[in-house]
Amino acid sequence: MRKNIIIAIACFLLIDSVFGQKTKGQSKLELLVVNLKKSTQVLGPQVVLADVAEITGPKKLKVDLGRIIVCPQVPPPGESMEISLRHIKLCLVKAGFKDFVKLKGPKMIRVSTAQVEINKAFLRENYANLKRSIIITPLFFINGN
Numbered sequence: 001m002r003k004n005i006i007i008a009i010a011c012f013l014l015i016d017s018v019f020g021q022k023t024k025g026q027s028k029l030e031l032l033v034v035n036l037k038k039s040t041q042v043l044g045p046q047v048v049l050a051d052v053a054e055i056t057g058p059k060k061l062k063v064d065l066g067r068i069i070v071c072p073q074v075p076p077p078g079e080s081m082e083i084s085l086r087h088i089k090l091c092l093v094k095a096g097f098k099d100f101v102k103l104k105g106p107k108m109i110r111v112s113t114a115q116v117e118i119n120k121a122f123l124r125e126n127y128a129n130l131k132r133s134i135i136i137t138p139l140f141f142i143n144g145n
Contacts (some may be wrong), residue, residue: 032057032065032097036085036105041112047071049091052083052109061100068095071111080112 035054042051049055050066057065070091075081085107092098 032061032101034065034088034101034103034105036088036103036109038106039110039112041114042074043114044074047074047083047111049088052088052111053105065095065097065101068092068097074111074113077113078115080110083109083111085109 033056034049035056037052037054040052047070048066049068049070052070055062055065068091070083070088071081085103085105088109089098089103092101092103
């Protein structure tokens, strides 16, 4: 009799530990909260969730969630468009995040494209020129020797 009670308690603890960990893991995933912005400005060429929302939760999942493409093409520079909350929900369903994300925010998000897109080649050239123009003063001049 006593042996049966000990075995029953051991089985209960084993089952609880196995299923309890899954429940705890799922609750961690549900901590992803997406707060949608009313409006935002993007550089392009596409709009991702990180552009239109602030995401809170575990870092790895935030990065994965932020990379979801909400709109594959942005409007021309200086123009805007609207993205609906319903469309963002559909994107989350396609990406497999539907059950783990809580969405908050307006029903429509205005996304505008920046008037001037920053050219990476232009930045690299200016950075190289800046590096050439910096003169490194030898240490003996600083010490007065």
